Amino acid sequence: MSGTLQRTVIGQGAAMNEQKTQHWADAVASEVAAGGRPPVISTGISPSGEIHIGNMREVLTADAVYRALNDLGVATGFHFVADNFDPLRKVSPFLDRETYAPLVGRPLSEIPCPCGEHESYAAHFLEPFLESLGKLHVHVDVVRADELYKSGRMNQRIVTALQRRDVIVAILKELTGKDMGDDWSPFVPMCNACGRMNGTRVTGFDGGQETVDFTCKCGAAGTLPMAGGGKLQWRIDWPARWLTLGVTVEPFGKDHSTRGGSYDTGIRIAREVFEYEPPHPIPYEWISLKGQGDMSSSKGNVLSIGHMLKVVPPEVLRYMVMRAKPVKTIKFDPGRPLAQLVDQVDDATAKGRDERAMELSRAAGFEPVGVPYKHLVMVAQVARFDLDRVMEILERTGYPGVSRTAVADRLEYASHWLAEFAPEEEKYTVQERLPEEAAGLTEDQRRFLSLLAAGLNDGMEGAAIHDLIYHVSEQFEGTPPAELFQAIYLSLLGKARGPRAGSFIAILGPGFCKGRFAEAAG
RNA sequence: GGGCCGUUAGCUCAGGUGGUAGAGCACCAGCCUUUUAAGCUGAGGGUCGCUGGUUCAAGUCCAGCACGGCUCACCA
Numbered sequence A: 001m002s003g004t005l006q007r008t009v010i011g012q013g014a015a016m017n018e019q020k021t022q023h024w025a026d027a028v029a030s031e032v033a034a035g036g037r038p039p040v041i042s043t044g045i046s047p048s049g050e051i052h053i054g055n056m057r058e059v060l061t062a063d064a065v066y067r068a069l070n071d072l073g074v075a076t077g078f079h080f081v082a083d084n085f086d087p088l089r090k091v092s093p094f095l096d097r098e099t100y101a102p103l104v105g106r107p108l109s110e111i112p113c114p115c116g117e118h119e120s121y122a123a124h125f126l127e128p129f130l131e132s133l134g135k136l137h138v139h140v141d142v143v144r145a146d147e148l149y150k151s152g153r154m155n156q157r158i159v160t161a162l163q164r165r166d167v168i169v170a171i172l173k174e175l176t177g178k179d180m181g182d183d184w185s186p187f188v189p190m191c192n193a194c195g196r197m198n199g200t201r202v203t204g205f206d207g208g209q210e211t212v213d214f215t216c217k218c219g220a221a222g223t224l225p226m227a228g229g230g231k232l233q234w235r236i237d238w239p240a241r242w243l244t245l246g247v248t249v250e251p252f253g254k255d256h257s258t259r260g261g262s263y264d265t266g267i268r269i270a271r272e273v274f275e276y277e278p279p280h281p282i283p284y285e286w287i288s289l290k291g292q293g294d295m296s297s298s299k300g301n302v303l304s305i306g307h308m309l310k311v312v313p314p315e316v317l318r319y320m321v322m323r324a325k326p327v328k329t330i331k332f333d334p335g336r337p338l339a340q341l342v343d344q345v346d347d348a349t350a351k352g353r354d355e356r357a358m359e360l361s362r363a364a365g366f367e368p369v370g371v372p373y374k375h376l377v378m379v380a381q382v383a384r385f386d387l388d389r390v391m392e393i394l395e396r397t398g399y400p401g402v403s404r405t406a407v408a409d410r411l412e413y414a415s416h417w418l419a420e421f422a423p424e425e426e427k428y429t430v431q432e433r434l435p436e437e438a439a440g441l442t443e444d445q446r447r448f449l450s451l452l453a454a455g456l457n458d459g460m461e462g463a464a465i466h467d468l469i470y471h472v473s474e475q476f477e478g479t480p481p482a483e484l485f486q487a488i489y490l491s492l493l494g495k496a497r498g499p500r501a502g503s504f505i506a507i508l509g510p511g512f513c514k515g516r517f518a519e520a521a522g
Numbered sequence B: 001g002g003g004c005c006g007u008u009a010g011c012u013c014a015g016g017u018g019g020u021a022g023a024g025c026a027c028c029a030g031c032c033u034u035u036u037a038a039g040c041u042g043a044g045g046g047u048c049g050c051u052g053g054u055u056c057a058a059g060u061c062c063a064g065c066a067c068g069g070c071u072c073a074c075c076a
Helices: A002-011 A014-020 A024-033 A053-071 A097-103 A121-135 A145-150 A155-163 A165-176 A234-245 A262-272 A314-322 A336-346 A355-359 A373-382 A387-396 A404-420 A436-440 A443-455 A462-473 A481-492 A501-508 A510-521
Strands: A040-045 A077-082 A141-144 A187-189 A200-206 A211-216 A221-225 A230-232 A249-253 A280-284 A287-289 A330-332
Touching: A024 A053, A024 A280, A040 A053, A040 A234, A053 A077, A053 A121, A053 A249, A053 A280, A053 A287, A053 A314, A077 A121, A077 A145, A077 A234, A141 A145, A145 A230, A155 A165, A155 A187, A155 A200, A155 A230, A155 A234, A165 A262, A187 A200, A187 A211, A230 A234, A234 A262, A314 A330, A314 A336, A314 A355, A336 A373, A336 A404, A373 A387, A373 A404, A373 A501, A387 A404, A387 A501, A436 A481, A443 A462, A443 A481, A443 A510, A462 A481, A462 A501, A481 A501, A481 A510, A501 A510
Parallel strands: A040 A077, A040 A249, A077 A141, A249 A280, A287 A330
Antiparallel strands: A187 A230, A200 A211, A211 A221
C-alpha cells in the first residue's frame, strides 16, 4: 500500500495507472528490442483446411508485437509463411474422396482447388485468409513455402542438414527418445514421376551441384534439384527457415511448445546444425468455442475469419485477442458476450476496457456509433433495418446527431449477428398476420386490447400512446400491468416481451396496431 | 508415461518486486409521472482449489496433493 502511494505521487494519478501493468505485447517488444538483433517476426499457418479465428490468434499475436516494436521506434520485419508446400496428409471429410485420395502425399500448392476457382488447393484456403488479414489491418510480407523452396533460398540449409544428418538424428534421439532409422533423411524428396512426398527416400546428394538422389515407392528413381525438388522435414524446416529469414521472434501454438516438441528440438538444431540463435518464443493458447471445445474442422465447429468479419468489425476481433494474454485460453462466445465486446470497442468511456489493447486493435475506418449495441439491435429490428427509420428512432430515443454512416455500417454487422448468433430474447419480428399465440389471450387481455384499439388513431405519437396504454390499464385493477403488456406483444410479435410499447406502436403505425388489436380481441 | 497451463464474486477475468482482495457483465433495489426495454444511482455477494512450509505478514514465494483442460510419442 505504501508503495502504491509513493508511485501515485510520482506518477500523477491516471497516467500511472495505465503503466501499472504493462501490456504483454510491450513486454515482449522491449525484451526483443534489447536482444541485440534487428527484430524479425515470423508467423506461419498451413493452409490444409479452413483458416479460422483460432489461427487468427497467431497472426494477431505477432501483429501486436510488431506494433509494439514500432511504437518503440524499432524497425521490424514481419512476415507470414504459408506452408503450402506441405503434403496433403489425409482426405478431409469435406473433400471428395475419389478425387483426393490419389493426391495424398502431394504438396498443397500442387493439387487442385476444391471449388475450382483458385489456382491450387492451398490458394483456396489462403486467399480468403489473406483478404481477412487486410481487413484486420495486418500488414505482413507473405512468403509462400513452395516459392521459398523453388527459389533456391533454402538450398544451403538443405545441404547443411544433409551433411549434418547424424547430428540431427542424435538431437532428435536425445530429446524425443526416438530412433530415426538408417534410411531417415532430413530432406523429403518430391517424386518427379508421381509428384508425391510420402513414399520417397533419399539415396544420396551432391552439395556442389545442389541435387538429391532418390527412390520412390511408385518405382521411380533419379536425381532432383534441391530447389523445388522437395522440402525439409518440419522439425528441420522450421529452424532452417529461422536462419534463412533471420527470424528473432515467433509466436506458436502450444502444440509446438511442449518438451520434446518442435520448438524444443528446433532450439538445438538451430544452434548445433545451423549455428543460429533461435527466436524469442511466444507460446499461445487456442481459442475455444463456448461449449464446444477447441475448433477443428473434423468437429465441424470452425468459424472462419471472413465469416466473423461479417458479424463484428475487425477492431472487435482484434480487441478480443489483444486484451488476453497469449497463454490464456480465449473462450469465444459469439452470442451476447460478443455484443458486449462491441460496446467496449465502440464506447471510449466503457468501464473496464484495456486502453493499450484498444490501441493495438485499431484497424481502418472505425467510426464509433455511440449507441449501446443492444439498443441499436432493437431499434434496427423495429425499423426492419431501414436506415432512415433507424435514424429517426434513434433521434427520438435519446441519441440525436449520431453518424449516419456509422449506423449504416453497424446495421450491416447487426443483421448478420441477429441472423446467426443472437440469443432468442434479442430477436423481435413483427408478425404479418395475427400470431397463433394470441389465441390464448384471457378475457381481460382481450378487453384491454379492444379498448386500446378504440383509443388509437393514426398520427398519434409515442408519448400519447404511452399515456393511452396507462389510461386504459387503470380500468383493470385486478390484472397486473405485465399481463396487459403481454397482450400487446403477443398480438404483434407472438412473444410475451418486446420493446417499449408506446414508441413501438407509434413506429409500427397506430392504424396498423389498431386493426391488429381489434382482431386479437376477437 | 513426459511436459505445459489453469483453478480468485453467478459468469468472464485483473490482481510488477508478499501487507488479510477488485472490475465488467449478471442479479437485486431505487429513480426516470406508471412494463418485463434503455438510462442513471446504489446494494449484496468471495474460508482467493486443498494441505503443509518460509515470514511479523501469502491470492502473491516453496513443497505436496486434488480437480479441470491441453500437448508430445519423428503423420506440425
